[in-house]
Amino acid sequence: TQGSVVREWFADLDVLTLSPKPPSSEMTTRWAAFDACLEAAQEKPQIVLKLVVFDESDYAYAKEVAARYPHLPIYLQPGNHTPPRPGSEDASVDLDGIMMRMEWLVERVTSDRWFEARVLPQLHVLLWGNKRAV
Numbered sequence: 599t600q601g602s603v604v605r606e607w608f609a610d611l612d613v614l615t616l617s618p619k620p621p622s623s624e625m626t627t628r629w630a631a632f633d634a635c636l637e638a639a640q641e642k643p644q645i646v647l648k649l650v651v652f653d654e655s656d657y658a659y660a661k662e663v664a665a666r667y668p669h670l671p672i673y674l675q676p677g678n679h680t681p682p683r684p685g686s687e688d689a690s691v692d693l694d695g696i697m698m699r700m701e702w703l704v705e706r707v708t709s710d711r712w713f714e715a716r717v718l719p720q721l722h723v724l725l726w727g728n729k730r731a732v
């Protein structure tokens with residue numbers, strides 16, 4: 599979840615992944631709602647942060663989120679810069695470009711010595727490209 603809607607069943611999960619939307623999404627994070635999601639989990643599930651990073655602004659946002667919640671593990675993923683146009687969900691994916699973004703993100707995290715952050719690809723993009731509902 600992006601952490602904007604609280605669900606009672608959060609406390610029943612084994613893992614709760616909260617993924618606040620970065621600046622590139624043009625969405626505003628409602629921190630009170632995000633904190634309410636954390637409270638609803640009641641320390642029962644493992645809670646992790648996952649942020650998609652497209653650019654330096656998103657990277658800076660990810661660092662701010664990590665500083666705000668230093669007790670939570672954080673995962674960073676390079677964003678898919680080739681999303682499909684409406685009606686063309688089988689559009690090709692620029693895998694080379696995504697891997698270049700992955701390399702940039704790994705180098706960025708390493709140069710900052712931000713060793714708490716884990717960098718992972720968006721596996722669904724690598725496996726299924728731009729298909730929806732997979």
